[in-house]
Every structure is written in structure tokens, then in C-alpha cells.
Amino acid sequence: MSAVIETKNLTKVYEGGRRGQDVHALKNLTLTVSTGEIFGYLGPNGSGKTTTIKMLLSLMFPTSGSIAILGRKDYGASDVKRKIGYLPEGAYYPEFLKGEEVLRYYGQLYGLHGSTLEKRISEVLDIVGMSRARKRLVRGYSKGMRQRIGLGQALISDPQILVLDEPTTGLDPIARKEIRDILIRLRDEGKTLLISSHELLEVELISNRVGILYEGDLKAMGSITELLTDRDVTLEVRGASPEALQRLTAKGIQSESQPQGVSLLRVPNTMSVYEVLEYCKNEKITLVSVAPRRETLEELFVRVVGAAQNEKKG
Ligand SMILES: Nc1ncnc2c1ncn2[C@@H]1O[C@H](COP(=O)(O)OP(=O)(O)OP(=O)(O)O)[C@@H](O)[C@H]1O
Ligand SMILES: [Mg+2]
Structure with missing residues (x-):
């Protein structure tokens, strides 16, 4: 080119x-x-x-x-x-x-x-x-x-x-x-x-x-x-008890409740997805799907411009 x-x-x-x-x-x-x-x-x-x-x-x-x-x-x-x-x-x-x-x-x-x-x-x-x-x-x-x-x-x-x-x-x-x-x-x-x-x-x-x-x-x-970096990996799971979700939150994994007992777990890039999967298996939580979530251009823009603004403020 x-x-x-x-x-x-x-x-x-x-x-x-x-x-x-x-x-x-x-x-x-x-x-x-x-x-x-x-x-x-x-x-x-x-x-x-x-x-x-x-x-x-x-x-x-x-x-x-x-x-x-x-x-x-x-x-x-x-x-x-x-x-x-x-x-x-x-x-x-x-x-x-x-x-x-x-x-x-x-x-x-x-x-x-x-x-x-x-x-x-x-x-x-x-x-x-x-x-x-x-x-x-x-x-x-x-x-x-x-x-x-x-x-x-x-x-x-x-x-x-x-x-x-x-x-x-x-x-x-x-x-x-x-x-x-x-x-x-x-x-x-x-x-x-x-x-x-x-x-x-x-x-x-x-x-x-x-x-x-x-x-x-x-x-x-x-x-x-x-x-655009991969932000996190989202696990869609079913049957997670509130206590299990709380323990996940304590590890730094945000969860979001969806209808019909489904929860979305956002596993940050810094964490091993396998470890979380292992935990789910032990807790008898059913895995529905695993999907990487990419940053959007809007998120990148806010990140880059936000950092530049902070730098300016010193
Ligand atoms: N003719 C001009 N005389 C003096 N300053 C100007 C002139 N034209 C633009 N500027 C200044 O230069 C800077 C850049 O302006 P510019 O129009 O290139 O921005 P932009 O990125 O196209 O913005 P927007 O998204 O609002 O269209 C601004 O601070 C603007 O005030
Ligand atoms: Mg312009």
C-alpha cells in the first residue's frame, strides 16, 4: 500500500x-x-x-x-x-x-x-x-x-x-x-x-x-x-447462588443478573478465565456461554481523551 x-x-x-x-x-x-x-x-x-x-x-x-x-x-x-x-x-x-x-x-x-x-x-x-x-x-x-x-x-x-x-x-x-x-x-x-x-x-x-x-x-x-483492546471475558451462567456471586465479586468479578436465573460474569483480562470456570464447576454453576468483549471505539475515545485531560490538569 x-x-x-x-x-x-x-x-x-x-x-x-x-x-x-x-x-x-x-x-x-x-x-x-x-x-x-x-x-x-x-x-x-x-x-x-x-x-x-x-x-x-x-x-x-x-x-x-x-x-x-x-x-x-x-x-x-x-x-x-x-x-x-x-x-x-x-x-x-x-x-x-x-x-x-x-x-x-x-x-x-x-x-x-x-x-x-x-x-x-x-x-x-x-x-x-x-x-x-x-x-x-x-x-x-x-x-x-x-x-x-x-x-x-x-x-x-x-x-x-x-x-x-x-x-x-x-x-x-x-x-x-x-x-x-x-x-x-x-x-x-x-x-x-x-x-x-x-x-x-x-x-x-x-x-x-x-x-x-x-x-x-x-x-x-x-x-x-x-x-481496541479486549476489555474482559463475559461468562453467561445459570444457577449461581447469591453467596457464590458474592464470593466472585470479592475476587473482582462483576456480575449482572439477567432473567430466568441467568447471570453475566465479567472476568477482567488480568484474571484467568480457567480459574473462574473451575470455581463455577465446583459450585455446580451451569455455563451457558463464554464471549470476549472488545472495547468500543467510544470507550477508547473516552479513555484516550480522559487521560489527556487528566495529564493537562497535572
Ligand atoms: N480561523 C481561525 N482563527 C483562529 N483560531 C481558529 C481558527 N480556526 C480554528 N481556530 C481554533 O483552532 C482550534 C482547532 O479548531 P478546528 O476547527 O480545527 O477544530 P475541529 O477539531 O474541527 O473541531 P469541531 O469538532 O468542533 O469541528 C480551535 O481552538 C479553534 O478555536
Ligand atoms: Mg471541525
Whole structure:
């Protein structure tokens, strides 16, 4: 896999921000996003995601550090930019345009015209599920429809790279699933996607790798499988007496009562599952199932951001 987006020690300082103080929005970000992957770019509000994205699109210049896109140091050149589709955060399109006109406008900006452009508009409307609404004004579009047109606009030049700043914000679960399926399909076609989002469940479902920013610092980065640790092993058991459960609690095993005499025992990773199984056997507790429980991306996020906040408090 080759590097599609590469940053080295990328830093951005906004001069004279709030109360005249400089804002260190991004600090020494070193990041690689490779061909055919979805990279989930995460972090609390104000952590520097949009700042990074704007620099990748040369809408803003770094204070220091470097960027290469498709191996090109001159990533702001128009032939490189043409290979990047961008959905801005909270994208806004003129209310008096029809959906297809929005796409035509952006297609022209990318240098497309004539029958090539018209063909591409139809293809894109089909991809984002907006063919039937193409002749309606943006004014009458729902939030989800606006988001779809936004995604269509990002796709109009058939770019190799997609940079999407919060693509599923404010969408209903079905629209979200549909957008998710579209993004996965694009990835499977070999496109490279960098997606910033607060929708951690979405990101967990589609990303190959994620990075978590906190106040401009990258606090964690890796593949979902690397980062999400197994939290514990859950044993589902039947017929455990309250005394037996109490003894388990004393050993550090949390239990949770379920209907029909079933209990869930959470065996921490630090403990031997075999020992607990042995104990259950001796106590004549029936084993129903054994399942490892993996940390969710939300739990990882809370863990990483929480640790960074504590570190800051000192
Ligand atoms: N044009 C600007 N001038 C001064 N400070 C700015 C500017 N743009 C952003 N900032 C500051 O830089 C920091 C990072 O902002 P950024 O928009 O990159 O965060 P974000 O991670 O995209 O947040 P969100 O999740 O809320 O979209 C914040 O402290 C913000 O106030
Ligand atoms: Mg942002």
C-alpha cells in the first residue's frame, strides 16, 4: 500500500486568536493515509481536525511541517487538487439552485463540461441516491438530501482521494447507513478516504485506521483491531447462588443478573478465565456461554481523551 496523504510535523498556529493569544491548533502531526483505506480522524470539538483538513486542501498554509499528497510536495498544484474530493463541514449550497445545478457548477470548477459532465452528473446522482430529486431546488431539500448532494459534489471529478469533514452529522439512522454503504463501496473501488467525525459508531464500522486528536496533539493512532483492546471475558451462567456471586465479586468479578436465573460474569483480562470456570464447576454453576468483549471505539475515545485531560490538569 502506498502513501496517499503524508504529513510530517505539521503545525498550525493561528496568530492573535481569542484575547489576542496565539492558538496552537495543530502540533507536529505526523500521519500517513494509504491507498484504499478509510482513515477516521477523531477528536473533541476544537481539537484541530478541520484545521488539518483545510491545510491538506491548501485552503490554509501550515506554520511549519510538510505535506505530500500522492507523493507530491507541490500538493496545491491544480492537477493534484483535481484528484481530491472535499466535503466541507456543514456544507452550504445556494438555495435557488437545483441539485443537478449544484453538481454542474462544481463539475465546471473541476474543468468538466459537455456530455462528459452531464454523464458524470447522472452517475453521481445515482451513487448518492438523488436521481429523483435532481430537478428540485436545494431550498426544499432535507438535511440528509443536502448532505447527499454535498457528497455528490465531492465525487463529481471522480477523485482518487475523498476528504470528508463530518459527512453523517445530523442524519437519521437509515440515511447514515446508506452514506456508510456508499463510503465503503468507494473504498472498495480503491479510493482513499479521510473522514472526520464525532459519530464513533459509524467510524468504528467503516474505518481501517483511526487517529485521535486532543488540543492539536495526536494521542492515539492505529488500526481499529490494534487499538481496541479486549476489555474482559463475559461468562453467561445459570444457577449461581447469591453467596457464590458474592464470593466472585470479592475476587473482582462483576456480575449482572439477567432473567430466568441467568447471570453475566465479567472476568477482567488480568484474571484467568480457567480459574473462574473451575470455581463455577465446583459450585455446580451451569455455563451457558463464554464471549470476549472488545472495547468500543467510544470507550477508547473516552479513555484516550480522559487521560489527556487528566495529564493537562497535572
Ligand atoms: N480561523 C481561525 N482563527 C483562529 N483560531 C481558529 C481558527 N480556526 C480554528 N481556530 C481554533 O483552532 C482550534 C482547532 O479548531 P478546528 O476547527 O480545527 O477544530 P475541529 O477539531 O474541527 O473541531 P469541531 O469538532 O468542533 O469541528 C480551535 O481552538 C479553534 O478555536
Ligand atoms: Mg471541525
